[in-house]
Amino acid sequence: MAFAVTKLRIVASRVLQAAPAIAGVIIVTFLLTRALPGDPAAFFAGPAADANSIAEIRKTLGLDKSLPEQFFIYIGQLMRGDLGQSISTGRPVIDEIAARLPASLELTLVALILSVSIAIPLGVLAATRPGAWIDHLCRIVTTAGVSLPTFFTGLVLVYVFYFLLGIAPAPMGRLDIIALPPPRITGFFLIDSLVAGELETFRSALVQIILPALTLALFTLAPIARMTRGSMLQALGSDFIRTVKAAGLSRRMVLGTYAFRNALLPVITTLGMVFSFALGANVLVEKVFAWPGIGSYAIEALIASDYAAVQGFVLTMAILFVTLNLMVDVFYTLVDPRLSNKE
Amino acid sequence: MAMAPDAPVQAEVFAARARFIRHIRHVLTSNPVTLLAAILAFLILTAAVFGPLIVPYNPLETNAAMQLKPPSATHWFGTDQLGRDVFSRVIVAARLDLAIALAAVAMSFTVGAIMGLVSGYYGGWTDVIIGRLCDTIMAFPLFVLAMGIVAALGNTIENIVYATAIINLPFYIRMVRAETMVRREAGFVQAARLSGNPDWRILAVQIFPNALPPMMVQVSLNLGWAILNAAGLSFIGLGVRPPDPEWGIMVAEGANFIVSGEWWLAFFPGLALMLAVFTFNLLGDGLRDIVDPRMRT
Numbered sequence: 001m002a003f004a005v006t007k008l009r010i011v012a013s014r015v016l017q018a019a020p021a022i023a024g025v026i027i028v029t030f031l032l033t034r035a036l037p038g039d040p041a042a043f044f045a046g047p048a049a050d051a052n053s054i055a056e057i058r059k060t061l062g063l064d065k066s067l068p069e070q071f072f073i074y075i076g077q078l079m080r081g082d083l084g085q086s087i088s089t090g091r092p093v094i095d096e097i098a099a100r101l102p103a104s105l106e107l108t109l110v111a112l113i114l115s116v117s118i119a120i121p122l123g124v125l126a127a128t129r130p131g132a133w134i135d136h137l138c139r140i141v142t143t144a145g146v147s148l149p150t151f152f153t154g155l156v157l158v159y160v161f162y163f164l165l166g167i168a169p170a171p172m173g174r175l176d177i178i179a180l181p182p183p184r185i186t187g188f189f190l191i192d193s194l195v196a197g198e199l200e201t202f203r204s205a206l207v208q209i210i211l212p213a214l215t216l217a218l219f220t221l222a223p224i225a226r227m228t229r230g231s232m233l234q235a236l237g238s239d240f241i242r243t244v245k246a247a248g249l250s251r252r253m254v255l256g257t258y259a260f261r262n263a264l265l266p267v268i269t270t271l272g273m274v275f276s277f278a279l280g281a282n283v284l285v286e287k288v289f290a291w292p293g294i295g296s297y298a299i300e301a302l303i304a305s306d307y308a309a310v311q312g313f314v315l316t317m318a319i320l321f322v323t324l325n326l327m328v329d330v331f332y333t334l335v336d337p338r339l340s341n342k343e
Numbered sequence: 344m345a346m347a348p349d350a351p352v353q354a355e356v357f358a359a360r361a362r363f364i365r366h367i368r369h370v371l372t373s374n375p376v377t378l379l380a381a382i383l384a385f386l387i388l389t390a391a392v393f394g395p396l397i398v399p400y401n402p403l404e405t406n407a408a409m410q411l412k413p414p415s416a417t418h419w420f421g422t423d424q425l426g427r428d429v430f431s432r433v434i435v436a437a438r439l440d441l442a443i444a445l446a447a448v449a450m451s452f453t454v455g456a457i458m459g460l461v462s463g464y465y466g467g468w469t470d471v472i473i474g475r476l477c478d479t480i481m482a483f484p485l486f487v488l489a490m491g492i493v494a495a496l497g498n499t500i501e502n503i504v505y506a507t508a509i510i511n512l513p514f515y516i517r518m519v520r521a522e523t524m525v526r527r528e529a530g531f532v533q534a535a536r537l538s539g540n541p542d543w544r545i546l547a548v549q550i551f552p553n554a555l556p557p558m559m560v561q562v563s564l565n566l567g568w569a570i571l572n573a574a575g576l577s578f579i580g581l582g583v584r585p586p587d588p589e590w591g592i593m594v595a596e597g598a599n600f601i602v603s604g605e606w607w608l609a610f611f612p613g614l615a616l617m618l619a620v621f622t623f624n625l626l627g628d629g630l631r632d633i634v635d636p637r638m639r640t
Contacts (some may be wrong), residue, residue: 012610020475020478021478021479021482022482023358023484024475024478024482025478025483027477027479028423028479028483028488029491030493032491032492032494033495039425042431043632047403061488081516088596112636129344141627143437143621143624144621144626145616145619146567146620147567147571147624148617148619149571149574149578149591149594149613149617149620150575150612151575151578151594151595151598152594152613152614152616152617154614155597155598155601155609155610155613156610158601159601159604159606159610162602163601163604163606170602171602233456248413261356275484276481276484276485277484278484279484279486280484280485280486280487280575282577283486283487283579284486284575284578287578287579290596297582299579301495301636302490302493302498302579302580302581303580307494308587310490310491310494311485311491311494313490313491314483314487314488314490314491314494317483317487318484318487321481321482321483321484325587
């Protein structure tokens with residue numbers, strides 16, 4: 001009981017620690033909106049506006065008030081989920097983002113699962129056989145992986161698998177053009193199609209996501225594999241491993257139970273950096289594969305000078321990032337038995 | 344009045360320099376990968392400095408008769424949709440890509456060093472504010488923050504440089520701060536303080552040189568990342584404008600032709616980009632061996 005309470009208290013303090021980050025994110029996003037070159041009202045009004053409508057927009061946006069006042073108005077708008085109007089589509093930014101977020105999330109999550117399930121075994125195998133071919137492979141993959149521009153990898157994959165081999169579909173979004181999206185439940189096509197029992201749609205969504213997810217996975221694989229190898233090597237060199245080896249435990253027990261579980265914790269903490277990479281690279285991958293997520297929405301908005309949309313996108317991504325980090329932190333707290341003894 | 348340096352002191356200096364050169368030679372020859380990276384870096388720098396002088400064609404010159412020709416003896420990397428020579432464009436682009444990355448890294452280096460020194464040396468509320476600033480920058484996915492900054496400041500190359508500098512800033516601040524904190528109360532710093540040196544002098548002369556070696560490693564690793572970041576921003580249409588040759592925008596333009604099989608448009612600039620990033624990453628690892636012999640394997 002005391003154990004559970006301690007854990008709960010640590011989790012609560014972790015959640016509280018995320019608050020300054022969220023506050024910082026909101027302040028920076030606010031300042032970015034107000035730092036627009038020239039007159040923000042003119043930008044929000046769009047290119048076709050005359051002086052009268054600009055003045056009106058200035059009033060509705062509250063731009064005639066002082067900066068602190070504007071900030072509180074901005075907070076109030078955020079509370080109501082109001083991110084402003086998208087001038088390119090004429091719809092509220094929050095609706096646009098909500099409609100496109102699942103596509104980005106689905107891509108990022110599939111890519112992360114793929115990358116973790118390749119990188120961790122690779123790192124572990126490399127650490128257990130130093131100097132063997134798998135160790136060299138790991139080193140090549142980790143050095144090359146961080147140097148690969150995501151958009152370049154994506155294009156090479158498209159060329160090889162779509163144009164040359166013809167086994168991948170055209171890089172044109174989440175589904176075959178003739179397929180209809182499944183009824184929306186989670187917004188993840190892979191899950192929704194299964195729930196609806198539409199196997200054909202599932203297959204179509206799956207073949208569409210493979211290449212973009214692989215592109216993203218190749219990029220995020222390197223830091224995870226490098227960290228896994230490093231921390232596994234460190235764990236294997238420690239005294240308790242020598243002890244369990246001397247006690248005659250099987251290789252499987254030594255590696256799996258003792259070394260791996262201890263090596264995993266530093267890997268979990270590096271996931272934060274990996275998320276940052278993944279969410280940033282996500283934008284580039286979405287452009288290459290015409291993936292209808294919030295990244296490609298932001299690119300369109302940038303080109304069209306649709307600033308409310310861009311700010312909404314930056315804010316959404318940052319909050320997503322903070323949330324992901326928080327989830328990792330909470331998970332870390334829950335699995336690490338040492339943390340509950342500290343207090 | 345200049346004094347002739349003592350002969351023994353001079354000999355000592357020479358010996359130290361000889362040791363350093365021997366050490367560099369040892370690192371370069373014992374690790375062929377670092378040697379390769381050094382050669383590649385030299386080639387890339389040559390392309391950046393002399394690019395426009397050595398390329399066979401004018402990178403901006405269009406030629407309607409030579410559109411979308413695959414690589415050949417006359418056009419090593421083929422030609423693009425306007426008949427421009429891809430090889431010439433890739434070589435000339437090195438200057439712009441490197442210039443953006445170098446400017447951004449120099450900016451984060453300078454600002455990061457000053458903020459890190461102040462933060463680590465004085466502590467207190469200065470440290471709290473600078474630390475908060477770092478946390479806030481790191482609370483964003485960095486590429487996304489760069490997009491937001493460029494969108495807010497305006498879509499120009501200078502703003503790409505500022506955005507890249509800002510997102511790299513926390514890494515420099517944190518590194519210099521840590522290096523400063525461990526030396527704040529060190530014997531040589533206290534000695535300097537007791538002999539009446541002002542704070543800025545202690546920071547500049549006693550503490551900063553000690554933080555320099557790890558920072559140089561960071562610079563090299565960061566350079567690759569800065570190139571990648573700048574090219575990513577121009578790939579999505581920010582900063583560099585066509586027809587200026589730049590690797591990111593060339594890949595973006597070539598991307599439209601990948602599905603119809605004209606691979607060379609995007610492939611060669613992408614390859615150049617990858618090679619440049621790879622080179623600076625390898626060089627960073629090599630530099631670490633030079634400045635930190637303990638890490639040598």
